[in-house]
Amino acid sequence: MIAHLCCSVDAGYFLKKLKEDFPDEKITGFFYDPNIHPYSEFKLRSLDTERICRKLGIEYVEGEYDYESWLKAVKGKENEPEKGVRCSICFDHSLEATAEFALKNGDDKITTSLLMSPMKSQEQLNSIGKVIKRKYGIDFYAPDYRKKGGTQAQQIYAKETQMYRQDYCGCIYGIWQQKQDQEIIDELLSPVTRQILPASIEERLEIYKKRLEYEDEGSEYKIIKENFLNYRLLRGSVKFKVKSEKCKTENPGQTFGGAKGKWEIEDSYILFYSYLQRPARGRIDFVKDGIGYFNRMQIIFVEITKFNEILNKKYQNVKEITKSPPSIEEEVEFREKITNTKYSLSPIIIVDEIKEKYEVDIEAKVYPDIREILIKF
Structure with a gap:
């Protein structure tokens, strides 16, 4: 049969x-x-x-x-x-x-x-x-x-x-x-970085694979559930302000996005738990040890060299992070070292080199969720 x-x-x-x-x-x-x-x-x-x-x-x-x-x-x-x-x-x-x-x-x-x-x-x-x-x-x-x-x-x-x-x-x-009435349907979202996200199907798959290993070796275990604060980045855009000589000579007074000059896309990497209520445009207040503090919305910019130093990585530039990103656990660890708390939702953006003026737009969801945890005895 x-x-x-x-x-x-x-x-x-x-x-x-x-x-x-x-x-x-x-x-x-x-x-x-x-x-x-x-x-x-x-x-x-x-x-x-x-x-x-x-x-x-x-x-x-x-x-x-x-x-x-x-x-x-x-x-x-x-x-x-x-x-x-x-x-x-x-x-x-x-x-x-x-x-x-x-x-x-x-x-x-x-x-x-x-x-x-x-x-x-x-x-x-x-x-x-x-x-x-x-x-x-x-x-x-x-x-x-x-x-x-x-x-x-x-x-x-x-x-x-x-x-x-x-x-x-x-x-x-x-x-x-x-699930159409839910704020977000996790199962239909996958990051371009292919990271294993908390409470994702991919995370559960790894847990159940590990469970098989425990059973094969005869180890006792338990699968439990925990409540936690989950996060999904839906989209993000980071632009920096450059002065345009062409703009000044051929079109005096012309504005791009509300200011003289133009905005160009910045190669950037937005860290897990980066949350922004609305788009923000402003300037870097000050830079200390490769970390730049924005004058609005508690946004933090970090240069790639500082990112490498803290996480012991060897990225040559930000584009390499997207191709081979750190784990979510490493990103949260980095956030805690930068902000001195696990509970920060401040946007943290990794760039190759900190510029003077930025325009940041992040659409993300932060929401209560349940995840499975595998405990080995």
Whole structure:
């Protein structure tokens, strides 16, 4: 039997019951979920689902992440609600792939852990299963393991085994509908620097990889949650003022951005937790040891040489930081050394060389959030 798997929480108890019902059957877990967005979330769910299969002694196969084919399949159904037509197409897409895999593998029946999810329609799944049987000549087994306390037992099992519990169905349209009233949807944001941000999918993926290492070495651990102040930089622009001789000779009195001369883009790097309520234009009040203090909005400019000195780095210029940035932990450490506090939200901007006048525009969000922490005993 090939069991299509969607996530560890639904797969765990479902596979456990399958093994009880089919003690002599070879069950293969087939993780096929090209609907999941982003790819890092796909890998995280696959990682934890494979872990549960290992615990239950079930062979695990990760299917192809064919996201483009899924997008084509649900085109025109982007605004459908949960359990609507888009979900039905999605089920059909996954179960067809499972049936094709079963035929190649020499298996004569399939099932799916989607049947375990209270968020999915068993009626939809059973209907699709009948079509699959007619089309591929393969049986579709559809047990209802939710009944007789199954859903409660599923949750207990998930808690006991410390499974990864996602907070959205998986697809980009589902998450948009579910979280559109939130101030920010973390799952849809990724930094150009490719840093691992706090409470991001990428951070959770690293945590769950480390958890596997602890289990392999036999170490005890616990995954807990903590409240903290999260941050996302949405966009940032830093310009410096240069005097334009051309402006003075050909267009006397012409202004650029409200002042004689012109503003040019400055190569800069904006540090984590840099928050600005509105755009600011002004000048550097004074510079001390490579650190320049702006005359407005508590903005701090730091030259690359000072940045290197404090963090023991060897960046030649600011552009190199973007290509190979420090970790967020290092950025927070740097902030504390510059401001003497962990709680500063003052914009800190790294530049190659401090100029006299600047225009700074930063759009960022600072918000309460929850993150997972892995504790090893």
